[in-house]
Amino acid sequence: MRNLVFSPIKLRNVELKNRFCVQPLEGNDANNDGSPSIQTTDRYIRWTKGKWALIFVEATSISLSEESKSRIKQLVLNKKNKRKFKNFVEKIKEKNNILLLIQLNYGGRYSLKPTISYHHPFYDKIIRLDYTYPVINEAKVNSIFENFIECAIIAQDVGFDGVDIKCCHGNFIIDYIRPANKNKTFEEKVCLFIKTLKEIRENTKKDFIIGSRISFFEGTPEGFGTGKNPNDLSQLEWSQPQDLIRKLKEIPVDFINETVGIPYIMPHLTRPSFKDENPQKYIFFHYKLTKKVKKELLGNTKTIDLKTLVKKKNGIYSTNKGNNETILVIGSAYTFEGKKILQIADKQIKNKEVDIIGFGRQALADPYLPLKLEDGELSRINYCITCNKCAKMLHKGHQSKCAVYSNKQ
Ligand SMILES: Cc1cc2nc3c(=O)[nH]c(=O)nc-3n(C[C@H](O)[C@H](O)[C@H](O)COP(=O)(O)O)c2cc1C
Protein backbone atom coordinates (compact mmCIF):
# COMPACT_ATOMS: atom_id res chain seq x y z
CA MET A 1 0.00 0.00 0.00
CA ARG A 2 1.33 3.39 -0.97
CA ASN A 3 1.68 6.03 1.75
CA LEU A 4 -1.43 8.14 2.30
CA VAL A 5 0.67 11.27 2.00
CA PHE A 6 0.89 10.46 -1.71
CA SER A 7 -2.88 10.17 -2.09
CA PRO A 8 -4.69 13.03 -3.85
CA ILE A 9 -7.22 15.34 -2.24
CA LYS A 10 -9.59 17.94 -3.56
CA LEU A 11 -9.06 21.58 -2.61
CA ARG A 12 -12.09 23.53 -3.79
CA ASN A 13 -12.37 22.34 -7.42
CA VAL A 14 -8.82 21.17 -7.93
CA GLU A 15 -7.33 17.78 -7.20
CA LEU A 16 -3.97 18.02 -5.44
CA LYS A 17 -1.80 15.13 -6.55
CA ASN A 18 -0.37 14.55 -3.05
CA ARG A 19 -0.46 16.04 0.46
CA PHE A 20 2.94 17.76 0.39
CA CYS A 21 2.84 21.51 0.84
CA VAL A 22 5.53 24.19 0.87
CA GLN A 23 4.56 26.62 3.60
CA PRO A 24 5.11 30.35 3.02
CA LEU A 25 8.86 31.05 3.32
CA GLU A 26 10.06 34.60 2.94
CA GLY A 27 13.24 34.83 0.91
CA ASN A 28 13.73 38.60 1.20
CA ASP A 29 15.16 38.73 -2.32
CA ALA A 30 12.56 40.64 -4.35
CA ASN A 31 13.34 43.36 -6.88
CA ASN A 32 13.04 46.99 -5.72
CA ASP A 33 9.45 47.21 -6.99
CA GLY A 34 8.51 44.12 -4.96
CA SER A 35 8.31 41.78 -7.94
CA PRO A 36 9.96 38.34 -7.82
CA SER A 37 13.67 38.41 -8.77
CA ILE A 38 15.55 35.67 -10.63
CA GLN A 39 16.56 34.16 -7.27
CA THR A 40 12.93 34.20 -6.07
CA THR A 41 11.75 32.52 -9.27
CA ASP A 42 14.48 29.85 -9.14
CA ARG A 43 13.45 28.93 -5.61
CA TYR A 44 9.87 28.23 -6.66
CA ILE A 45 10.93 26.39 -9.80
CA ARG A 46 12.99 24.01 -7.65
CA TRP A 47 9.88 23.25 -5.59
CA THR A 48 7.80 22.52 -8.68
CA LYS A 49 10.48 20.05 -9.79
CA GLY A 50 10.38 18.50 -6.32
CA LYS A 51 6.71 17.51 -6.83
CA TRP A 52 5.09 19.46 -4.00
CA ALA A 53 1.39 19.56 -4.90
CA LEU A 54 0.63 22.79 -3.04
CA ILE A 55 3.01 25.72 -2.90
CA PHE A 56 2.44 28.90 -0.95
CA VAL A 57 4.20 31.96 -2.21
CA GLU A 58 5.80 33.65 0.79
CA ALA A 59 4.34 36.56 2.81
CA THR A 60 3.77 39.26 0.20
CA SER A 61 3.09 42.81 1.27
CA ILE A 62 -0.20 44.31 0.06
CA SER A 63 1.48 47.71 -0.20
CA LEU A 64 4.90 49.10 -1.08
CA SER A 65 4.74 51.38 1.98
CA GLU A 66 7.01 50.82 4.98
CA GLU A 67 3.88 50.55 7.14
CA SER A 68 3.08 47.28 5.42
CA LYS A 69 6.45 45.85 4.39
CA SER A 70 8.39 43.92 7.03
CA ARG A 71 11.59 43.75 5.04
CA ILE A 72 13.27 45.89 2.39
CA LYS A 73 13.32 43.11 -0.19
CA GLN A 74 9.96 41.57 0.64
CA LEU A 75 7.64 40.69 -2.25
CA VAL A 76 4.95 43.32 -2.87
CA LEU A 77 1.96 42.77 -5.14
CA ASN A 78 0.28 45.83 -6.65
CA LYS A 79 -1.20 47.20 -9.86
CA LYS A 80 2.18 48.50 -11.03
CA ASN A 81 4.04 45.18 -10.98
CA LYS A 82 1.11 42.99 -12.10
CA ARG A 83 2.73 42.10 -15.41
CA LYS A 84 5.93 40.89 -13.69
CA PHE A 85 3.95 38.72 -11.27
CA LYS A 86 1.98 37.33 -14.22
CA ASN A 87 5.24 36.25 -15.88
CA PHE A 88 6.39 34.73 -12.59
CA VAL A 89 3.19 32.71 -12.16
CA GLU A 90 3.31 31.53 -15.78
CA LYS A 91 6.91 30.35 -15.34
CA ILE A 92 6.15 28.50 -12.12
CA LYS A 93 3.01 26.84 -13.43
CA GLU A 94 4.41 26.05 -16.88
CA LYS A 95 3.93 22.32 -17.49
CA ASN A 96 3.62 21.81 -13.73
CA ASN A 97 0.56 20.31 -12.16
CA ILE A 98 0.78 22.33 -8.95
CA LEU A 99 -1.48 24.65 -7.03
CA LEU A 100 0.02 28.07 -6.39
CA LEU A 101 -1.43 30.23 -3.62
CA ILE A 102 -0.03 33.53 -2.38
CA GLN A 103 0.12 34.69 1.23
CA LEU A 104 -0.95 38.33 1.49
CA ASN A 105 0.27 40.33 4.45
CA TYR A 106 0.30 43.67 6.19
CA GLY A 107 3.22 43.75 8.64
CA GLY A 108 1.63 46.14 11.14
CA ARG A 109 3.55 45.99 14.41
CA TYR A 110 6.41 44.15 12.66
CA SER A 111 6.66 46.34 9.58
CA LEU A 112 9.62 48.59 8.72
CA LYS A 113 7.57 51.48 10.15
CA PRO A 114 5.51 49.88 12.93
CA THR A 115 1.78 50.39 12.41
CA ILE A 116 -0.28 49.84 15.53
CA SER A 117 -3.96 50.21 16.32
CA TYR A 118 -3.49 50.16 20.12
CA HIS A 119 -0.80 50.46 22.78
CA HIS A 120 0.03 47.57 25.09
CA PRO A 121 2.98 47.52 27.52
CA PHE A 122 4.14 44.03 26.50
CA TYR A 123 3.83 44.31 22.70
CA ASP A 124 5.15 47.91 22.67
CA LYS A 125 8.22 46.97 24.68
CA ILE A 126 9.16 44.14 22.28
CA ILE A 127 9.57 46.62 19.43
CA ARG A 128 10.75 49.46 21.70
CA LEU A 129 7.77 51.73 21.08
CA ASP A 130 7.14 54.71 23.27
CA TYR A 131 3.65 55.29 24.64
CA THR A 132 3.42 58.47 22.55
CA TYR A 133 3.90 56.57 19.26
CA PRO A 134 0.90 57.37 17.00
CA VAL A 135 -1.92 54.86 16.74
CA ILE A 136 -3.84 54.45 13.48
CA ASN A 137 -7.52 55.40 13.44
CA GLU A 138 -10.54 53.33 12.42
CA ALA A 139 -10.57 54.71 8.88
CA LYS A 140 -6.98 53.52 8.38
CA VAL A 141 -7.84 50.08 9.81
CA ASN A 142 -10.75 49.82 7.36
CA SER A 143 -8.54 50.89 4.47
CA ILE A 144 -5.99 48.17 5.31
CA PHE A 145 -8.71 45.50 5.20
CA GLU A 146 -9.97 46.96 1.89
CA ASN A 147 -6.42 46.83 0.57
CA PHE A 148 -6.40 43.05 1.23
CA ILE A 149 -9.47 42.71 -1.01
CA GLU A 150 -7.93 44.76 -3.84
CA CYS A 151 -4.71 42.78 -3.62
CA ALA A 152 -6.54 39.43 -3.66
CA ILE A 153 -8.26 40.48 -6.89
CA ILE A 154 -4.86 41.38 -8.38
CA ALA A 155 -3.58 37.95 -7.25
CA GLN A 156 -6.40 36.34 -9.21
CA ASP A 157 -5.72 38.53 -12.26
CA VAL A 158 -2.08 37.49 -12.41
CA GLY A 159 -2.96 33.80 -12.29
CA PHE A 160 -2.61 32.64 -8.68
CA ASP A 161 -5.03 29.83 -7.78
CA GLY A 162 -5.92 31.51 -4.51
CA VAL A 163 -4.88 33.55 -1.50
CA ASP A 164 -3.94 33.07 2.13
CA ILE A 165 -4.85 36.11 4.18
CA LYS A 166 -2.14 36.07 6.82
CA CYS A 167 -3.46 36.13 10.38
CA CYS A 168 -0.42 34.90 12.22
CA HIS A 169 3.07 35.48 13.61
CA GLY A 170 2.21 38.85 15.18
CA ASN A 171 1.38 40.62 11.93
CA PHE A 172 -1.45 43.14 11.50
CA ILE A 173 -4.60 40.97 11.49
CA ILE A 174 -3.73 38.75 14.45
CA ASP A 175 -2.36 41.81 16.28
CA TYR A 176 -5.68 43.53 15.65
CA ILE A 177 -7.97 40.68 16.77
CA ARG A 178 -6.10 39.50 19.89
CA PRO A 179 -7.64 40.32 23.32
CA ALA A 180 -4.86 42.88 24.00
CA ASN A 181 -6.65 45.22 21.58
CA LYS A 182 -9.48 46.59 23.71
CA ASN A 183 -10.68 49.23 21.24
CA LYS A 184 -13.49 46.92 20.15
CA THR A 185 -15.16 43.68 21.14
CA PHE A 186 -13.88 40.38 19.78
CA GLU A 187 -17.02 40.11 17.62
CA GLU A 188 -16.44 43.54 16.08
CA LYS A 189 -12.77 42.90 15.38
CA VAL A 190 -13.30 39.45 13.86
CA CYS A 191 -16.23 40.77 11.87
CA LEU A 192 -13.82 42.95 9.83
CA PHE A 193 -11.60 39.97 9.02
CA ILE A 194 -14.57 37.77 8.07
CA LYS A 195 -16.12 40.56 5.98
CA THR A 196 -12.82 40.89 4.11
CA LEU A 197 -12.75 37.17 3.31
CA LYS A 198 -16.41 37.25 2.25
CA GLU A 199 -15.77 40.18 -0.07
CA ILE A 200 -12.79 38.41 -1.59
CA ARG A 201 -15.08 35.43 -2.20
CA GLU A 202 -17.77 37.65 -3.77
CA ASN A 203 -15.33 39.51 -5.99
CA THR A 204 -13.35 36.58 -7.35
CA LYS A 205 -14.13 33.65 -9.66
CA LYS A 206 -15.93 30.55 -8.44
CA ASP A 207 -12.77 28.45 -8.48
CA PHE A 208 -10.58 30.94 -6.62
CA ILE A 209 -9.24 29.43 -3.38
CA ILE A 210 -9.48 31.39 -0.15
CA GLY A 211 -8.10 30.66 3.29
CA SER A 212 -5.98 31.90 6.12
CA ARG A 213 -2.92 30.97 8.13
CA ILE A 214 -3.75 31.55 11.77
CA SER A 215 -1.69 31.56 14.97
CA PHE A 216 -4.19 29.64 17.08
CA PHE A 217 -2.08 30.22 20.19
CA GLU A 218 0.28 33.11 20.91
CA GLY A 219 1.50 32.40 24.44
CA THR A 220 1.86 36.12 25.15
CA PRO A 221 -0.04 38.41 27.58
CA GLU A 222 -3.61 38.81 26.31
CA GLY A 223 -2.55 36.90 23.23
CA PHE A 224 -4.88 35.07 20.89
CA GLY A 225 -5.86 31.59 22.12
CA THR A 226 -3.96 32.19 25.36
CA GLY A 227 -5.22 31.68 28.91
CA LYS A 228 -5.78 34.73 31.10
CA ASN A 229 -3.43 33.78 33.96
CA PRO A 230 -0.44 36.17 33.56
CA ASN A 231 1.71 33.77 35.62
CA ASP A 232 1.09 30.87 33.24
CA LEU A 233 0.86 31.85 29.60
CA SER A 234 1.30 28.27 28.41
CA GLN A 235 -2.42 27.53 28.76
CA LEU A 236 -4.59 27.30 25.66
CA GLU A 237 -7.85 29.25 25.65
CA TRP A 238 -9.92 27.70 22.88
CA SER A 239 -13.17 29.68 22.89
CA GLN A 240 -11.99 32.53 20.62
CA PRO A 241 -10.17 30.31 18.10
CA GLN A 242 -13.27 28.09 18.11
CA ASP A 243 -15.50 31.06 17.42
CA LEU A 244 -13.22 32.20 14.60
CA ILE A 245 -13.22 28.71 13.02
CA ARG A 246 -17.04 28.64 13.13
CA LYS A 247 -17.17 31.97 11.34
CA LEU A 248 -14.66 30.81 8.72
CA LYS A 249 -16.81 27.73 8.22
CA GLU A 250 -19.84 29.88 7.48
CA ILE A 251 -18.13 31.75 4.62
CA PRO A 252 -16.83 29.01 3.87
CA VAL A 253 -13.11 29.34 3.33
CA ASP A 254 -11.35 26.50 1.49
CA PHE A 255 -8.46 25.89 3.87
CA ILE A 256 -7.15 26.77 7.31
CA ASN A 257 -3.40 26.66 7.82
CA GLU A 258 -2.38 26.04 11.43
CA THR A 259 0.54 27.78 13.10
CA VAL A 260 1.38 29.18 16.51
CA GLY A 261 3.24 32.00 18.15
CA ILE A 262 5.12 35.11 17.21
CA PRO A 263 8.51 34.00 15.87
CA TYR A 264 10.11 37.36 16.72
CA ILE A 265 9.41 36.68 20.41
CA MET A 266 9.26 32.90 20.84
CA PRO A 267 10.73 31.16 17.80
CA HIS A 268 10.66 27.78 19.58
CA LEU A 269 6.85 27.78 19.37
CA THR A 270 6.64 28.48 15.64
CA ARG A 271 9.64 26.48 14.47
CA PRO A 272 10.96 24.02 17.08
CA SER A 273 14.70 23.42 16.99
CA PHE A 274 17.10 20.81 18.36
CA LYS A 275 18.55 23.66 20.43
CA ASP A 276 15.30 24.01 22.44
CA GLU A 277 14.91 22.28 25.76
CA ASN A 278 11.91 20.21 24.77
CA PRO A 279 11.18 20.61 21.03
CA GLN A 280 8.92 17.55 20.97
CA LYS A 281 6.56 19.32 23.37
CA TYR A 282 6.05 22.18 20.89
CA ILE A 283 5.67 19.86 17.91
CA PHE A 284 2.95 17.92 19.73
CA PHE A 285 1.31 21.22 20.54
CA HIS A 286 1.09 22.00 16.79
CA TYR A 287 -0.38 18.54 16.17
CA LYS A 288 -2.88 18.99 19.00
CA LEU A 289 -4.08 22.32 17.58
CA THR A 290 -4.29 21.02 14.01
CA LYS A 291 -6.38 18.12 15.29
CA LYS A 292 -8.64 20.51 17.20
CA VAL A 293 -9.19 22.63 14.08
CA LYS A 294 -9.97 19.52 12.04
CA LYS A 295 -12.35 18.26 14.71
CA GLU A 296 -14.12 21.59 14.84
CA LEU A 297 -14.67 21.42 11.09
CA LEU A 298 -15.62 17.76 10.93
CA GLY A 299 -17.69 17.22 14.03
CA ASN A 300 -16.79 13.63 14.85
CA THR A 301 -13.36 12.47 13.75
CA LYS A 302 -13.43 9.43 11.50
CA THR A 303 -10.52 7.56 10.01
CA ILE A 304 -9.80 6.90 6.34
CA ASP A 305 -10.50 3.28 5.50
CA LEU A 306 -7.34 2.06 3.75
CA LYS A 307 -9.40 -0.54 1.86
CA THR A 308 -11.21 2.24 0.04
CA LEU A 309 -7.99 3.44 -1.60
CA VAL A 310 -7.99 2.56 -5.28
CA LYS A 311 -5.15 2.75 -7.75
CA LYS A 312 -5.88 5.03 -10.67
CA LYS A 313 -4.54 4.69 -14.21
CA ASN A 314 -1.79 7.21 -13.54
CA GLY A 315 -0.47 5.07 -10.68
CA ILE A 316 -1.61 7.26 -7.80
CA TYR A 317 -4.02 6.16 -5.12
CA SER A 318 -7.30 7.84 -4.38
CA THR A 319 -10.20 7.38 -2.00
CA ASN A 320 -12.99 5.88 -4.10
CA LYS A 321 -15.62 7.50 -1.92
CA GLY A 322 -14.34 10.93 -2.79
CA ASN A 323 -13.79 13.57 -0.19
CA ASN A 324 -16.78 15.34 1.20
CA GLU A 325 -14.98 17.75 3.48
CA THR A 326 -14.89 21.21 2.02
CA ILE A 327 -12.38 22.98 4.25
CA LEU A 328 -8.94 21.42 4.29
CA VAL A 329 -6.63 21.71 7.27
CA ILE A 330 -2.93 22.24 6.69
CA GLY A 331 -0.56 21.29 9.50
CA SER A 332 2.76 22.92 10.36
CA ALA A 333 6.13 22.22 11.95
CA TYR A 334 6.75 18.74 10.51
CA THR A 335 10.38 19.53 9.68
CA PHE A 336 11.65 18.29 13.03
CA GLU A 337 10.34 14.78 12.31
CA GLY A 338 13.08 14.18 9.73
CA LYS A 339 13.18 10.50 8.75
CA LYS A 340 9.92 9.74 10.59
CA ILE A 341 7.87 12.00 8.37
CA LEU A 342 6.07 9.41 6.22
CA GLN A 343 5.03 7.47 9.29
CA ILE A 344 3.78 10.55 11.17
CA ALA A 345 2.00 12.05 8.16
CA ASP A 346 0.25 8.79 7.29
CA LYS A 347 -0.94 8.26 10.84
CA GLN A 348 -2.38 11.78 11.09
CA ILE A 349 -4.02 11.65 7.65
CA LYS A 350 -5.51 8.24 8.40
CA ASN A 351 -6.91 9.48 11.73
CA LYS A 352 -8.30 12.57 10.01
CA GLU A 353 -6.23 14.88 12.17
CA VAL A 354 -4.91 16.82 9.19
CA ASP A 355 -5.35 16.90 5.40
CA ILE A 356 -2.16 18.45 4.10
CA ILE A 357 1.37 18.25 5.49
CA GLY A 358 3.07 21.64 5.43
CA PHE A 359 6.85 22.01 5.50
CA GLY A 360 8.84 25.13 6.15
CA ARG A 361 12.57 24.61 6.73
CA GLN A 362 12.62 21.10 5.26
CA ALA A 363 11.47 22.56 1.94
CA LEU A 364 14.46 24.93 2.07
CA ALA A 365 16.89 22.18 3.06
CA ASP A 366 15.67 19.85 0.31
CA PRO A 367 13.34 21.27 -2.34
CA TYR A 368 13.06 17.77 -3.86
CA LEU A 369 11.75 15.97 -0.74
CA PRO A 370 8.47 14.53 -2.17
CA LEU A 371 10.18 13.40 -5.36
CA LYS A 372 12.96 11.65 -3.46
CA LEU A 373 10.50 10.01 -1.06
CA GLU A 374 8.34 8.85 -3.95
CA ASP A 375 11.33 7.41 -5.79
CA GLY A 376 12.58 5.72 -2.62
CA GLU A 377 15.81 7.69 -2.76
CA LEU A 378 15.82 8.20 0.99
CA SER A 379 19.59 8.22 1.34
CA ARG A 380 19.77 11.29 -0.95
CA ILE A 381 17.46 13.45 1.19
CA ASN A 382 19.05 16.47 2.87
CA TYR A 383 17.32 16.47 6.23
CA CYS A 384 17.02 19.88 7.88
CA ILE A 385 19.01 19.99 11.11
CA THR A 386 16.69 22.72 12.57
CA CYS A 387 19.60 25.08 13.26
CA ASN A 388 17.36 28.05 12.31
CA LYS A 389 20.21 29.86 10.53
CA CYS A 390 17.83 30.52 7.61
CA ALA A 391 15.43 32.38 9.92
CA LYS A 392 18.28 34.33 11.52
CA MET A 393 19.38 35.54 8.07
CA LEU A 394 15.85 36.79 7.45
CA HIS A 395 15.51 38.54 10.78
CA LYS A 396 18.86 40.28 10.21
CA GLY A 397 17.48 41.64 6.93
CA HIS A 398 19.45 39.33 4.62
CA GLN A 399 18.22 36.99 1.90
CA SER A 400 17.19 33.76 3.61
CA LYS A 401 18.30 30.37 2.37
CA CYS A 402 19.41 27.09 3.82
CA ALA A 403 22.82 27.74 5.35
CA VAL A 404 23.62 24.04 5.44
CA TYR A 405 22.59 22.64 2.07
CA SER A 406 21.96 25.50 -0.38
CA ASN A 407 25.28 24.93 -2.16
CA LYS A 408 24.18 21.40 -2.98
CA GLN A 409 20.93 22.45 -4.70
C1 LIG B 1 13.24 31.54 6.50
C2 LIG B 1 11.82 31.42 6.91
C3 LIG B 1 10.86 32.24 6.34
C4 LIG B 1 9.51 32.13 6.73
N1 LIG B 1 8.57 32.91 6.12
C5 LIG B 1 7.26 32.76 6.44
C6 LIG B 1 6.25 33.49 5.75
O1 LIG B 1 6.50 34.22 4.80
N2 LIG B 1 4.96 33.33 6.16
C7 LIG B 1 4.62 32.45 7.16
O2 LIG B 1 3.43 32.32 7.47
N3 LIG B 1 5.55 31.72 7.79
C8 LIG B 1 6.86 31.85 7.45
N4 LIG B 1 7.80 31.06 8.06
C9 LIG B 1 7.36 29.98 8.98
C10 LIG B 1 7.25 28.65 8.22
O3 LIG B 1 6.26 28.73 7.21
C11 LIG B 1 6.90 27.48 9.16
O4 LIG B 1 5.69 27.74 9.80
C12 LIG B 1 7.98 27.24 10.23
O5 LIG B 1 9.26 27.21 9.65
C13 LIG B 1 7.70 25.91 10.98
O6 LIG B 1 7.63 24.84 10.08
P1 LIG B 1 8.87 23.83 9.89
O7 LIG B 1 9.10 23.18 11.21
O8 LIG B 1 8.41 22.87 8.84
O9 LIG B 1 10.03 24.65 9.48
C14 LIG B 1 9.15 31.17 7.71
C15 LIG B 1 10.13 30.36 8.29
C16 LIG B 1 11.44 30.47 7.91
C17 LIG B 1 12.44 29.54 8.52
Ligand code: SF4
Ligand atom coordinates in the same frame (compact mmCIF):
# COMPACT_ATOMS: atom_id res chain seq x y z
S1 SF4 C 1 19.53 26.69 7.67
FE1 SF4 C 1 18.96 24.81 6.57
S2 SF4 C 1 19.32 23.16 8.01
FE2 SF4 C 1 19.29 25.07 9.21
S3 SF4 C 1 17.14 25.28 9.83
FE3 SF4 C 1 17.33 26.41 7.93
S4 SF4 C 1 16.72 24.94 6.38
FE4 SF4 C 1 17.19 23.75 8.21
